[in-house]
Structures are given as C-alpha cells and as structure tokens.
C-alpha cells in the first residue's frame with residue numbers, strides 16, 4: 101500500500117472551528133492551535149476575535165464542522181461555554197463536539213465537563229497531547 | 240450535505256443522477272487573482288451589497304497543504320469583520336487534491352447551491368498564479384482582481400488577457416500606481432479585435448474604503464449578467480462545465496488507482512504499467 105496512506109495525519113478529514121467568544125483579545129494561543137491542527141491534517145476555520153456565542157454556533161453549522169474549539173483567556177469561560185452550548189442546541193447541532201482552551205482553573209474544569217465539553221486544554225499541556233486527545237475524541 | 244459532497248469519491252459522484260443544467264440555477268460570480276490581492280475583502284463588500292437581489296451564498300477556497308491535507312481556511316475572517324456579515328452564508332473549502340484554483344467536487348457543490356435555492360453564488364478561488372484559471376468555466380461572470388503592481392502578470396498574459404476574465408479590477412486603488420496599471424490593461428485591450436455584440440471586459444478601479452467603487456463593480460457584474468442572456472455564452476459554458484466534470488472524475492479515479500499500486504509495480508516497463516493501469520480503470524464497476 102501507499103506509504104502516504106499509512107501515515108495518515110491524526111486529524112485528516114476533520115473540519116474544526118476555532119472561536120474566540122467574548123471580549124478578550126488574547127489570540128496567540130488560538131493561532132498556535134490553529135496552525136498545530138492544520139499541520140495535523142485538519143481544515144481549520146478561525147472566526148477572528150470577539151464573536152458572540154450565537155455567531156460562533158451559526159458559523160459552526162454553516163461550515164459543517166466536526167468540532168468547535170473555544171479559546172478563552174478572559175475568565176468568563178463558564179458563561180461563554182454555556183452560551184455556545186445552548187446556541188448549538190438551538191440550531192440542532194448538539195452533535196458538534198466542543199473543546200475549550202485557555203486560562204481555565206482546575207476547579208472550573210469539572211463544571212465545564214458537566215456542560216458537555218469534550219476536553220479542556222491549558223498552556224502547560226504539550227501540543228502533541230492536544231492533537232492526540234482531539235484525534236481520539238473525534239475518531 | 241455539502242460535507243458529504245466534498246468528501247465523495249469519484250465513483251460515488253458518478254452514481255449521482257445527472258441534473259438538468261437549467262433547473263433554477265443561481266447566478267455564479269467568480270472572484271480570482273493573486274494571493275493578497277484583496278479578493279476576500281472585495282467579495283465581502285460585494286456580497287453585502289448584492290444580497291438584496293436574493294439569497295446569496297459564498298464559497299471560498301483556500302489552499303490545502305499537499306503534505307498533510309490540512310488547511311487554514313482564512314477567507315471568511317475578512318468577511319466576518321464587515322458589519323452585517325453574520326447574515327451571509329459562507330462556506331470555506333480546502334483545495335484538497337485540486338491544483339487549478341478550485342476545490343475537490345466543486346462542480347457538484349455549485350449544483351447543490353442551486354438546489355438549496357440560492358439566487359446567487361459568489362466563489363473565491365485560491366490565489367492563482369497566472370493563467371490556469373479553471374474558474375473560468377465554472378462561473379458565469381469572472382472578475383480578475385489585480386494589484387497596482389501586477390505589471391508582470393499582465394505582461395505575461397498580454398494578448399490573451401481579454402479572454403481571461405469578464406471584468407478586470409485594479410484593487411487597492413488607494414495605493415499609488417493603480418491608475419497606470421488600469422491604463423496599461425486598457426491599452427492591451429485596445430489591441431484586441433471585438434466582434435459586434437461581443438462583451439468588452441471593463442477595467443475598473445476599486446478600494447475597500449471607497450463604497451462607490453464597489454457599487455460600480457457590482458453594476459458591471461449586473462451588466463455582464465444581462466449580456467449573457469443575449470448571447471450563446473451560457474451554452475458554451477455548460478458544455479465546458481460538463482467536460483471539466485468528466486475530466487475531474489477521471490483524474491480523481493486515476494489517482495486512486497495509482498495509489499493502490501505497490502512499489503514493485505513500477506519495476507515493470509512503462510508500457511506495461513500503462514496497460515495494467517488502464518485495465519484496472521476499465522475493470523471497475525461503477526458501483527462504490
């Protein structure tokens with residue numbers, strides 16, 4: 101068989117939206133993650149800064165993505181994540197998986213998981229783990 | 240739905256019933272030109288202006304990495320920055336295995352936009368190099384976006400330039416050199432002979448900061464659309480689309496078959512490789 105097929109990248113064929121909801125302008129992490137996911141074979145769509153939860157959910161639906169990755173460093177992750185989940189449900193797109201990254205204190209992570217977030221990433225995690233975990237959750 | 244289409248193999252596509260080309264088609268407007276020419280920005284402004292004419296959808300293609308297949312689909316960031324853009328339907332596409340400025344299965348996706356009931360579809364191509372404009376036949380009206388310093392591109396196209404697009408836009412006209420660039424294209428255009436009744440591509444200046452220039456471009460698109468109705472251009476386009484579709488399906492299928500050959504296969508004489516491959520292509524039943 102073709103060697104290219106044997107080394108199929110971890111996220112080949114996946115479409116992932118990277119969204120920055122709310123008012124925070126910290127976009128270095130979102131951009132690094134976008135490039136990392138691209139290099140792992142994903143088609144990455146980036147919304148740009150300061151999108152509302154409704155805009156992010158609508159773009160996710162229009163673009164037919166497999167997952168939405170929210171990058172939040174403002175401290176408002178609980179409210180923003182809950183809003184995005186609600187908007188996705190209203191658009192009948194609850195099957196789109198939601199991931200969250202940024203400054204998420206350990207004590208808030210369980211709460212986000214209970215809202216339905218598939219995985220949470222912080223700056224101390226190696227990017228190879230980010231790719232591996234996304235690949236597993238989206239398999 | 241569009242995702243399924245985008246992912247379909249050549250054989251799956253071949254299973255789909257052929258549709259009548261005339262069934263309620265959307266107007267197809269293409270925007271092409273070099274990377275960074277300002278296509279996404281211009282398309283965004285045009286789309287906001289033109290959506291009053293009926294349901295408008297945008298398909299925007301960005302290049303896929305040939306190594307990993309991954310892509311950053313960044314066209315829509317520019318469009319989303321514009322006020323009112325959240326009401327536009329924008330679909331971002333990776334070019335995937337296609338290297339002519341379009342994307343895999345784009346003809347089928349354009350057809351699907353017709354079926355979804357869009358009145359107009361605007362297509363942004365990958366930033367193309369010079370002359371391989373496959374978008375030419377996929378859209379009814381093709382706008383070529385040039386920069387004030389695109390002199391080399393224009394020189395390379397020379398006499399053929401007027402066949403390359405229906406409308407020429409020298410974009411970023413807020414920068415110096417735009418007037419001269421436009422005049423250069425006009426001069427080349429003047430050397431071309433035009434039959435009476437044929438379309439003479441206008442050369443326009445545009446800038447994101449000058450709404451009147453966007454309006455003038457939109458009106459030129461309308462004039463071209465009206466002219467199409469008076470010519471046999473549409474028939475020619477439909478034939479070209481049918482040819483492109485068949486060729487793309489075959490190319491995809493050939494790539495699939497060649498990928499199945501193991502290394503030993505290529506030790507055989509070339510003529511034998513060719514015959515065997517053709518045989519494999521012929522043997523396959525058109526059932527996925």
Ligand code: B12
Pocket residue numbers: 118123124125126127128129130132133168169170171172173174175199200201202203221222223224225227230
């Ligand atoms: C750089 C920085 C800035 C830069 C931002 C530049 C830019 N364009 O991004 C500047 C100087 C502009 C800035 C400004 C401010 N900042 Co600041 N800033 C930081 C700092 C030091 C580092 C952030 C960073 O870029 N990290 C590097 C990247 C790579 O890491 P990351 O974003 O966390 O991303 C990684 C992971 O989280 C994960 N990830 C992130 N997103 C996603 C998404 C997905 C889908 C996945 C899978 C993974 C993932 O992967 C990434 C790679 O490992 C942090 C402190 C810190 N240690 O985080 C404060 C920090 C974020 N800032 C903070 C504050 C308060 C501000 C200001 C409000 C300060 C002020 N009073 O003016 C302003 C607000 C700016 C604004 N408009 O929002 C606070 C936020 C407090 C909070 N969360 O409750 C922090 C935490 C500092 C602190 N300890 O108080 N800031």
Ligand SMILES: Nc1nc2c(ncn2[C@@H]2O[C@H](COP(=O)(O)OP(=O)(O)O)[C@@H](O)[C@H]2O)c(=O)[nH]1
Pocket residue numbers: 272273274275276277278279280281314317366410411412413414445446447448
């Ligand atoms: N000066 C100037 N810059 C522009 C104009 N339109 C777009 N740009 C800038 O050109 C860059 C590329 O624009 P983009 O629309 O992404 O181009 P594309 O790659 O052809 O789609 C961006 O930095 C834009 O802000 C314009 O009319 N004038």
Ligand SMILES: [Mg+2]
Pocket residue numbers: 278279280313314363
């Ligand atoms: Mg673009």
